[in-house]
Amino acid sequence: MKKFTYNNKMHKRKYKTSYSIIGVAFLFLYGCNNDDDFTVKEDIVVQNFMWRAMNLWYFWQQDVEDLADNRFNSEKEYQDYLAETSDPDLFYKSLQVEEDRFSFSNEDYTTLVNNLSGVSKSNGLEFGLVRYPSGQNIFGYVRYIIPNSDAAGKDIERGDVFNRVNGVQLTLDNYVSLLFGDNDTYTLGLGTFSNGSVMDTNEEVTLTKFEGLAENPIFIAKTLDVQGTKVAYLMYNGFTNEYDEQLNNAFGEFKANGATELVLDFRYNPGGSVNSSRLLASMVYGTNTNDLYIKQRWNNKIQEQFDPSDLEDYFANTVDDKPLNTLNLSKAYVITSARTASASELLINGLDPYVNMIKVGDTTTGKNEFSITMVDDPDNSYVYRSSREENINPDNSWAIQPLVGRNENSVGFSDYTDGIAPNIYQREDYGNLGVLGEETEPLLARCLEEITGATAKGFTPVIYNKKELTGSEMFTAVKNNMWLDNPPRLK
Template sequence: MSIKSLLPLVFVLAVFSCSKDDELSVPKTVDPLPSSNVPVQNFMWKAMNFWYFWQADVPDLADNRFQDSESYTEFLQSVEEPGAFFDSKLLYIEDRFSFYNSDYRELTNSLAGISRSNGLEFGLVRKANSEEVFGYVRYIIPNSDAATKDIERGDLFTGVNGTTLTINNFQNLLFGANNTYVLNMADFSNGDVIQNEREVSLTKEEALAENPVFISKSFEVNGITIGYLMYNQFTNEYDDDLYDAVLGLKNLGITELVVDLRYNPGGSVNTTRILASMIYDTNTDNLFIRKRYNDKIQDQLSESQLEVYFTDRVGSKTIEPLGLNKLYVLTSASSASASELLINSLEPYIDVVIIGDVTRGKNEFSTTLVDDRENSYLYTPSRVNKINPDNQWAIQPLLGRNENADGFFDYTDGLVPDIQLKEDYGNLGILGDLNEPLLARAIQEITGATGKRDFTVENPIEIFSSSKMYGLFKDKMIDDTLYELDLSLN
């Protein structure tokens, strides 16, 4: 068994040996009074003061903000609850994605694809001119509780435990502490979603692991061998599965590839690099991304230290790339972070045809920080015994943005599809089936066949949220590109 399989997730921040003294210079800041008892707030401030992308834009994070322990302690004690302190005192107003958790183990498990879940993945839609909300099933995680129940993709629901879902109660009903709930199912009739008599009881399981390689198959259409890969999260615990899936498609002789990222909220930067290399090329002289940190870090690093290149390896395995010059990607408003990074990093090299909806617009990366001062606050599985025993909190702040080889990174409003085609909750289709609308549209584009099918969307899905947005993973892009960081913290 490999070391990797024994660890929840390896988060080694993608940085480097740096500067003339082989260290980054970290400004010295004051410490709280010994009797203050604010270990969580102190950790949060110091970690954010050094790493946060917008550190220079938050006055309370300035290096010279506090001149003595008394004023620093007073600031740390100004908000008693650590989560509220993080949100109200440390975040830049434009930051939509930094977050925290009171238990680093729960956070790191979620980033490894392990969560407390009933296995039902769904989108949420607000009814027009109403406070009411309904859900539609996107897919079912295999070997989950939902996989044993009478529920499938395309099913609709409007209530939980007999209570109609609304914009004000859906979070508590669907994502609260209740382990078991009953969904009140619904039908789509005459342009409306109407509750029926059917009910489905679902129970959340601890430590449910989702293999993100959901579908991998090929089709022979008009003499063209087309590969289809539905990939639902960039989780580095499953890099070997991803490698096997793409190699399997290569061995089937595919000449075109459709990658379905419409329900993929993001994840590992290194896994994104691996997939990009498998699709395009393993030339390690080709720039994959260039990192942009806050000025405190950026100014101390050379250009080469900020660059990450394509790779020719997945662990001990040598990548056999597909060598494609064109890629078709299916997207939705739930395609975020590493999903967008895959598209953006490949566009300088090949033609990426986006089919679907505008993506989420998450172009910043993050990493997990814990109260391990000697390790620059970076979460490292082998050092969990070094984490402050009085503070098990973790934060996941935004550290920077990734530019592609052309220097482009500004897609905070999302990546716009080349072919706009929203999902239709009245006609979702079967994932991986040639007649599923988005896949069918991609195949039409590949084969050049026109006029054979009407892709009119009668009931376009305008989601405002989804089940994945209430997992701890949410829509994060995790910087784990496996370089070694050498820091000296004062």
């Protein structure tokens, strides 16, 4: 009997029913029968999609025994295997290697796609969560408020802390259900620092999440005049390609204002579009389209199926067919934190061979793989493309966002799994956050001291700067992912 195997060459199949197994990157061979028109059972349609997409694209495919091309001896064995795990999310997780911290699934691909565009259901409060010095209790601190959100009209602002939701103290066991559960409306109990601990106050704020909140990632773009030096300051909170043109306009203003120094603030930037990172890198370094920015590396199974030229990204000279504005810098400052991830780290690593990137803050997350949004569209190798919405299996709304490759910089470096360490270490003090974009804000002030050579300001006692537990961005559909906008096509 022949082994039930997969061939990684493209092989189109016809639908038998809406639940037919459709081989796009492989060919089922079982027994003496080469007929591939068999039907997958309705209750394992999602698992079938997940397995096939992962078998082809997953970066660690060769390391997962259950994803091997010769894993199954027959069609029945394959389908029985899929049926063993009825929960699609658990099934998807079972296909991942232990070191994979970032692949995830979503039962509604439209929610995921909207989040990739910066549109979500949110009350507009962006916050971090931190443990108390001892015990299980935690508190939240407000990083910033998204404009035009519910929170923007309430009496809450950056630097406020909260430790209760609907009168209940936040703990390690309950914070997920209280803050990120099905309740769209909740009431936060505010607190205050006292001797390094958070104490209750009588103040409360009620917030409601609404659908369709669009966050412009360009939170602050301004030019500072610091002792006669023009410093461009950009607080950029996500690599969202819908705002690339606005980003280019911001750099046009920096140029018009005569900026000769740049501070990129990525402290709350969880990542996003790889192409947006390339465009921003070009705005920093220059429009040298012969200089390699990054190069993609895929799994062993499909690396050679791509045209090599499709795997290389060079610096850009246009944004949406308009000239790209660049500062042509050889040195730049970047504010980082443990929340700085994926496309933010990619930009730092991609610019490193060309620009002296002076990092100020904390060690970054350490996410050096990119992902692709995948849906049940086998004729397009399961890759989501907006132009093919009508081709997605209407009986399967699930999407997966697997890690599928790594981006190396021009000298071949991509090994920053442990994060990118700062040149100047300074973690945020939750009791003294300062006003974002103001010269006195502690992390920006530290960058300006380096730029101007001014003597550091007097010592301010630290109120609370322990490492965060997590943040609000980790409970969005995209979390801290980095994705390819337009993945290359297989040969």
